[in-house]
Amino acid sequence: MAILLDTKSADFEPRFATLLGAKREDSPDVDETVAAIIAEVRARGDAALIEYTERFDRLTLKPDGLAFSDADIDRITAQVPPAEREALDIAAERIRAYHARQRPEDAEWQDDSGATLGWRWSAVPAAGLYVPGGLASYPSSVLMNAIPAKVAGVGRLVVTVPTPDGAINPLVLLAARIAGVDEIYRVGGAQAIAALAYGTETIRPVAKITGPGNAYVAAAKRRVFGKVGIDMIAGPSEILVIADRDNDPDWIALDLLAQAEHDESAQSILITDDADFAAAVTRAVEARLERLERRAIAAASWRDFGAVILVRDLDEAAMLSNRIAPEHLMLCVSDPQPLAAQCHHAGAIFLGQWTPEAIGDYVAGPNHVLPTARSARFSSGLSVLDFLKRTTLTRMTPEALRRIGPAAAVLARSESLEAHGLSVSARLDHLNR
Amino acid sequence: MAILLDTKSADFEPRFATLLGAKREDSPDVDETVAAIIAEVRARGDAALIEYTERFDRLTLKPDGLAFSDADIDRITAQVPPAEREALDIAAERIRAYHARQRPEDAEWQDDSGATLGWRWSAVPAAGLYVPGGLASYPSSVLMNAIPAKVAGVGRLVVTVPTPDGAINPLVLLAARIAGVDEIYRVGGAQAIAALAYGTETIRPVAKITGPGNAYVAAAKRRVFGKVGIDMIAGPSEILVIADRDNDPDWIALDLLAQAEHDESAQSILITDDADFAAAVTRAVEARLERLERRAIAAASWRDFGAVILVRDLDEAAMLSNRIAPEHLMLCVSDPQPLAAQCHHAGAIFLGQWTPEAIGDYVAGPNHVLPTARSARFSSGLSVLDFLKRTTLTRMTPEALRRIGPAAAVLARSESLEAHGLSVSARLDHLNR
Known part of the structure; x- marks a missing residue:
């Protein structure tokens, strides 16, 4: 059962501060292990990749088997049923259309002094996208990382994905192909990050690495940062739903649970100005939890990090939202536009009851790689700009x-x-x- | 004496690779010290700041003396001579005009499905700018960091600057005032970064920290990254000059020395297609080095990291420039525009013999905080975008x-x-x- 806060209570401020300050992730310290893995890959290249893949993924590869061949990809993606293939196509098309609008303009002008000034954007020459194996191997994330890179004009886009015991999600390969990925390698973990940053005999180095991963991958990205560019290190997912009483409690419960089911450290918060509605959503969450496939995960997340906050009015809701700076913000109120204008710090805003956050995870068009852990105060979601750099010009x-x-x-x-x-x-x- | 390379030599490739791979900075490992300082500031706030300032800057402060008062600033900036005041005004105005053009547009549109999509830019709510003390306390860097923040609309902009033995460069305070900085504190080092990230009784926390600093400051910025945003960690400065023989060797020598005088790890490289011109520039560098005020520093930089590279033609020069990905790139050739179009990876390009790089350090308008150490392949100089973040919108x-x-x-x-x-x-x- 999530905690219940009320802004009218005397103890609201300390309890809200505790909620804000709660550390939701306990990263194991793997830095030494990762440093050793990177050093090995730098020193011995493919041979080290093959040894680590044998050890961690129980898979024996030859150098010419590191990459998926076109024939491999044809064969494996042929397994994808038509409905999923079509859904991926729809998602890719919409994500591409949204991100195409993000391409920034070059500029050049002459000023009063007669000097010509300006800037020019150009693509990162090569980028690597890390894709996790196993349960967190999401084809939607492949689209969300790869399409902005291709829209930016990245000439060479490489995917690395571990294939434990040889297993690969066919949808991941199909998403990579639809997005225009140029090379796909069967390696994962810190060794994949090392290969992308420093190169091996088979894998040429890239200039930028993006994509989610476990603690080893995150530590490796931090270590190679500087040698190459990296995206942000994402924390557990989170949502804030601001809803008035004119909503179906079950829909809002499902929106909260859609974050909670990601992992036990995910956080779902409801802010409402109606106590009865708050109670109804809480009951709906409990009811849905009884039968949800991932109920163990979702229940733990809701119990440990979930919160329901009662406010006097929507102005107060906006004020709290700005202190939370949520990754995802749903505004389920009759007139969401003015409320959105008051919410200054959020990775993505979903306006109105017909916009479940999950639509943004897959097909709306905006990127689903977004700033977590209050970092929406100072950073943005992934975009075409992450795969471009600007050169200033002076004459x-x-x-x-x-x-x-x-x-x-x-x-x-x-x-x-x-x-x-x-x-x-x-x-x-x-x-x- | 800098090394001389010739692309026609058999050993060019390994020698060029060595030049590219040369590690130019040896950062001392200060991570443990920095962790302890940050923990102390988090635990004891102002009291810790005051103790560290006493110990490192030999300066006794009271809590109400941490900030420069308006009266302090009036008194100290009154010492600045009119010529320098006017020069700062000219620089600030030109930097502001350039950066004002970088403000990105919000967007909103309806697509075929009837969904409304878009994004909205908003300013980071508060930013901190670290300014080093002593010799590296550059008023130009205050303008280059503070003006983009104010153009972005940052509501609260804070400067921290150490004042060893109570000494402060009046031009730094004047630059901060001209740029619109809101608060200035007499603290430096890792303790200043900790105060900006976590706040103390006197210094409220910010969401983003930028500005150069020594190894302690850099380590502290890395540590607080995630809690707040940071800019890149800059390495030693560097320039690549591509020049044909129709240049005054003395001017080119001065451009190379202007980088070399920054510090002993700075790097200056000349690429030319004319052996006689290369020799003339080398002689001019030696001649200028005899009387330069900072000749000890500049000579060490030129000896250890300088290079002159002879190429067959300008196409080859562009190709090498793309492998170097220089922070600063001067194109001193008769028609620099087509050559600039071939140079894809550079922080800033200066076109033609009338555009010395130093003009960009002060008054041209573009930012002088630029990517070093080959990171221009994947990152950009400081800009208004660094003080903005984007919220995506879906309805x-x-x-x-x-x-x-x-x-x-x-x-x-x-x-x-x-x-x-x-x-x-x-x-x-x-x-x-």
């Missing part, structure tokens, strides 16, 4: 240098950087000769 | 849910996430009733 004319160069020379001298100043004044001296 | 209608909901339900089932599917299908069942 002075003699006249422009004459006008603004003296200020640069003054500042250089004030910072005791003589050569900086001389590089400007030598040119000015020539112009003034 | 379905009953009709839109009817059209795309079934695909979401199929994918949810395929991922064994039953509640995800039920949250969609419960609504669809209602619509189809």
Whole structure:
């Protein structure tokens, strides 16, 4: 049973602060193991990948078996039933259409001084996408990571995915193919991250690595950061639903449980201004929990991290939402637009009762890789921008240098950087000769 | 004396690879010390800040003396001579004008299904800017960090700067005032980063921390990352100059030395297609080094990390530039535009002989906080985007849910996430009733 808070209670503030501060993840310290694995892959390349795959995935590979061949992919993806194939196509098309609008513009202009200024965006030359094996091997995440990279224009997009005992989810391979992934390798764990960052005989290195993974993968990403770019390290998933009483309690219960079923550390919070509705949702959650396939996980998450918060009005709801800065925010109220305008910190907002968060996990179009653990205060979900970088452009004319160069020379001298100043004044001296 | 490479030599490839792989920074491992400092500041707040400031900066502060008062700032900035004041104003105005163009657009549209999709940008609520003390206390860096934050709309912008023995660079305070900084505190080191991330009685926490610092500051930023956002950890500065023989060797020598004088780990590389010009630049560097104020630093940098590379033609120069991915790239050739189009990985490009890199350090307008150590392959310089985050927006209608909901339900089932599917299908069942 989730905790129940009421903003009118005297002890609300300390209890809310406890809720905000609750640490929901206990990452094992695997840093030394990971450092050793990375060093081995750097030193021995494919041979190390093959040994780790034998040890961790109980799978014997040859160097030419590291990659899935086109024939492998044809054969395995042929198993996908038509309904799932069609659903993946719909999702890919909508995700592509949404992300295509994120492509930023280059710019170039001349200013008063005659200087030409601007910037130019260009794609990261090669990117690697880590895909977990087993239960968390989600084809939807393959689409959400791979499509923005391809929309950005990444020339070479590589997937690594562990195949424990040789098992692979055919939908993962199909999603990779639909998204335009160029190479897929049967390796996982820290060894896959090391291969992507440093390269081996078979796997050429990439410049950016994205995608979720376990504690080993996360630690490896942190370690190779700097050598390559990485995405954020995602924490457990979370949702905040703000709902008035004009909602079906069962729908809201299912939205809360859809987060809770992800894992035991996930967090689902309901904020409402109606005590009876709060009670009805709580009862609906309990009822649904009795038969849910993943009830053990969802019940633990709801018990340990779930919360129902009673507020005086929607303004108060918005204020609390800004303190929570949720990854997912559903606004199930009759007029969600003004409420959305008050919610400044959220990874993704879902407006109105016809927009269950799960629609955003798969087919709405926006990315489902979103900032967790209050980081929506300062970061954004995955986008095309994560696979682009910007080069700034400056071109002075003699006249422009004459006008603004003296200020640069003054500042250089004030910072005791003589050569900086001389590089400007030598040119000015020539112009003034 | 810098090394001389020639692409026509048999041993070029291994020697160039060595140049690329040279590790230019040896960060001391200060992680344990930093962890202890952060823990102390979290536990004891202002009292810990005051103790560390006493110990490291030999300065006794009271809690109400942590901040510079307006009167302090008035008094200290009054010492700045008019020429420097005017130069800072010119720089600030040009930096502001450039960054104002970086503000991204919000978007909202309706798609075929009737769903309304979009995104909204909003500012990070509060940001902290670390400013080093002593020699590396650059007013230009204050402008380059603070102005993008204010252009983004950051409501509260805080500066921390150590004042060893009570000393402060008046230009730093003036730059902060010109840029619109809201609070300035006399603290530095890991303790300042801890205060910005976790807050103390006097210093409220921020959501994002940027700015350069020593090994302690860098380690502290890495540690608080996740709790708050941070900018990249910058390495030693570097420049690549591509120049044909129609240049004054002395100007190019000064451009190379302007990087070299930053610190002994800085790197300056010249690529040219003319052996005589290469020799002339090398002679000019040696001549300038004889009298340069910072000749000890610049000479060490040029000796240990400098390089002159002879190429067959400019196409080859562009190819090498893309492997170097320099922070700063000067193109001193008669027609720099086509060459710039071939250079895909660079933090900032300076086109033509009238655009010394130093102009970009101070007054051109683009940011001088740029990706180092080959990270221009996957990252960008500081910009307004670093102080904004994006919230995605989705609003379905009953009709839109009817059209795309079934695909979401199929994918949810395929991922064994039953509640995800039920949250969609419960609504669809209602619509189809």
